[in-house]
Amino acid sequence: MRRVVRESIGLIGFRMTLRYLAIYLLSYKPFSDKSYDRQHETDTGGMVPTSELDIEDEATKWQSNLYLGSPARVTRHLVRSLDISCADYSFIDYGSGKGRALFVAAEFPFKKVIGVEISQALHRVAETNLAKFRGKTSSEIELWRGNALDYELPSGNLVLHMYHPFGPDVLKLVLEHIQRAAEEEPGRKILIPYLFSIGVAKAVFREYPAFRLVRDELCVNNLYRWTLYEYKPAGS
Incomplete structure (x- = not known):
């Protein structure tokens, strides 16, 4: 429990950790937190259930998880914890939704920040939000709409951010897609x-040993528990 509390403080801060330890005493719910949107006059919050996603193919739809924007503090913590030179990496968010993780990642000097989103409705909201960040970010932001399996990864070093965007069947296919791209470069x-x-x-990740677990950080709210994997094929 001490480890959970310690890592939670690093991830979401002392005050928010106390909130969760008090079992939502202050009634905090991530989908009703409008602080980021109030600050930036955007629409990145709320929760969009899977049933409301405008995805035509039913099999694909039900392997897509609901949209829930992660708190900006969490995304910043994840990026800082990578301990990398952001200028040497492109940041791609799978299931980017309304774009909050992208806008936060673009506070860092990545080569490029790219959102991959299958929902046309969420993609349009992200486009509207993006217009408010033009010229205000450290990284160029691109929005790409379509199936993640059709997205061609850019060359060079990559940070592939995932906020539990897929069911296990699609996650397997996405990891295979990433692995093929890695083998080509x-x-x-x-x-x-x-x-x-x-x-x-x-x-699912354990089925693909080339994606090696680097760290596993706990949080009193499991929504923000995160694991870092690095692609390292055998012999590397």
Whole structure:
């Protein structure tokens, strides 16, 4: 429990940790937290259930998880914890939704920040939000709409951010897609910070040993528990 509290303080701060330890005594709910949007006059919050996602293919739809924007503090903590030179990496957010993780990541000097989102409705909201950040970020932001399996990863080192965006079947296919791209460009670094790291997702990663677990950070709120994986094929 001490480890959970210690790592929670690092991830979400002392005050928010106390909130969760008090079992939502202050009634904090991540989907009703409007602090980021009030500050930036954007619409990145709320929760969009899977049933309301405008995805035509039913099989794909039900392997897509609901949209819930992660708190800006959490994204900043994840990026800082990577201990990398951001200028040497591109940041890609799978299931980028309304774009909050992108806008926060763009506070850091990545080569490029890219959102991959299958929902047309969420993509349009992200486009509207993006217009308010033009010229105000340290990184260029791109929005790409479509199936993650059709997205061609850029060359060079990558940070592939995932906030539990897929069901296990699609996650397997996405990891295979990433692995093929990595094999086509040997030597580059690929890091995957996976937020809301639950057992189902971890089980999928274990099936692909080239994605090696680097760290597993706990939080009193499991929504913000995260695991860092690094692509390292055998012999590297």
